[in-house]
Amino acid sequence: MFGFLLCLVILIAGYFTYGKFVDNTFAPDDRETPAVAINDGVDYVVMPAWKLFLVQLLNIAGLGPIFGAITGAMWGPIVFLWITFGTIFAGGVHDYLSGMMSERENGASISEVTGRLLGPVMQNIMRVFCVILLIMTGTVFAVGPAGLLKALFTDTGMKSGILVNSTFWLAVILVYYFIATFISIDKIIGKIYPVFGVALIVMALGVGGGTLILRGKDIPELFTHFYNMHPAGKAVWSYMFITVACGACSGFHSTQSPLMARCMKSERQGHFVFYGAMVAEGIIALIWAAAACTWYTGADLLAAGGGNSTTVYFMSKSTMGGIGFVLAMLGVIACPITSGDTAFRSARLTICDWFKIDQQGYGKRLAVCIPVLGVGALLGFGQTFGWLNYNVIWNYFAWSNQTLAMLVLWAGAMFLAKEKKNYWIAAVPATFMSAVTSTYFMMAPETLGHIKALNDNHAVAYPVGIIFAAFCLCLFMVNSKKYRKA
Structure with missing residues (x-):
């Protein structure tokens, strides 16, 4: 338990110390945001x-710091270290810089x-990469909750009817996604997200408190379990660093930070909104990882399929009783929905920035929303009816997600070099993530x-x-030389 509590303290302290150091390095000022x-309303x-903080937290969180952290617990308490130090030195820096760089570029x-930092070729690659990733994410976060809603009503004893039809729930969720993607950000997202953000925090605190009070001494001690405990022998490097993305570095x-970069009144809010939300997500992930290490063995987690609705339900009910079931439902149904709608919204904004499409007019917004949600609906219903199985493609998501983090960190390093500031705060985690993603790509069954x-x-x-990471660092040093010596 001491190792868990120590990591928790380090995470909180990291916000006030290293997070403030990152903020001071960027040097926000009083320019008009x-x-x-x-x-544009x-x-x-x-x-x-x-509100920005809670919306950002829910935008980036969803199920990531829950399912990913629980799955990461199969490696044992050493996952605490990646969540803690990954959040402080990689994830927090990544989220802060992505939000603040967007703010400096008019959102x-x-x-x-x-693209503006790494060149036109990378810009076009990122455009396509981000749109595909966002639509895929939004679709999966529609299909998953639809199935869970069907299971929920089936569990109540309902045998037939529209409420036990996953296709109906998928249609309902996609209609909601269309509305949330189309209308002003403060009409739905700005109003209901803070409520679900609070629920996500309360859910994590309830599980953490229940674990400490009911079985606190059973949390495996980090310092006596400092080894790979994965029951299938999966290597820590780099499988664990890919598995636990949200809650460490994602x-x-x-893709979500620019949404809030367009809503900040002052640049000085960046530390709280971006770095702070990432630390909050890290705390949530740390709590769920500790709970999973306590209530399950690695073999049990492997048999249960890692982080999923079943393991969340069990731990929630075991620590909070009946209220835990309600909060668990909010977690595994509402959270992915609230990440799915902002994924589609981000896809709309990415396309509009790409093709310079003004979004104040209803007609132009519809012209983008309809095809974006249309593709999502085609993929979603294709999965439901068996026309299309994109599970194989989805297996690439984890690697793609961390690859995107790597690229954004390199862009952040280039931005800081251009501004004559301490670029190492981004270059070091960028190098680390370059090694993580390339190692995984070489040996994971989903890739090579x-x-x-x-x-x-x-x-x-x-x-x-190692060679790829060194190459990326050398490439950065060569290309940033013009800024560093100017």
Whole structure:
């Protein structure tokens, strides 16, 4: 238990120390923000800092810090270290820089921001990459809750009817997604997200408190379990670093930060909104990882399929009783929905930034919303009716997510170099994530690991990861030289 509590204290302290150091390095000032200068009443709307924080938290969280952290617990308490230090030195920096760089670029989507820093080729790659990733994320976060809602009503004893039809729930969710993507950000997202954000926090605190009070001494001690406990022998490097993304470092967050960058009244809110929300997500992930280590063995988690609705239900009910079931339902149904709608909204904004489409008029907004949600509906209903199975594609999401984080961190390093500021706060985690993603790509079964000779071949993957990371760092140093010496 001491190791868990120590990590919790370090996380909180990290916000006030390293987070403030990052903020001071960026040096926010009193310039007019996009929300004030543009204020179109649709995407650029001034919102209070507390609301920005809660909306940002729910945008980036969803199920990531719950399911991912629970699955990460299969490696044992060492996952606490990745959540803690990954949040402080990688995830927090990534989220802060992605939001603040967007704010400096009039709230531009992350694909536009990185393109202006890393070149036109990377800009076009990022545009396509982000749109595909966002639509895929939004679709999966529609299909999943639809199935859970069907299961919920089935569990109540309902045998037939529209409420036990997942297709009906999918249609309802997609209609909601269309509305949330189309209308002003403060009409739905700005009003209901803070409520669900509070529920997400209360849910985590309830599970954490219940675990400490009811079985606090059973939390495996980090210092006596400092080894790989994965029951299938999956290597810590780099599988754990890919599995636990949200709650440590996640590229998806960079697609969400521009939403709040368009709603800040002052640049000085960035530390609280971006870095603060990431630390809050790290705390949530740390609590769920500790609870999973306490209530399950690694073998039990592997048998249960890692983080999913079943494991969440069990831990919620075990620690909070009846109220835990209600909060668990909010967690596994509402949270993915609230990440899905902002995923589609971000896809709309990315496309509009790409093709310079003004979004104040209803007609132009509809012209983008309809095809974006249409593709999502086609994928969603295709999965439901068996026309299309994109599970294989979805297996690439985890690697794609961390690859995006790597690229955004390199863009952040280039931005800081251009501004004559301490670029190492971004370059070091960027190098680390370059090694993580390239190592995983070389040996994971979802990527090159499907080749028998490369599957889980550490002798090949580890050196390649190191070489690739070193190459990326050298490439950055060469390309940033013009800024560093100017």
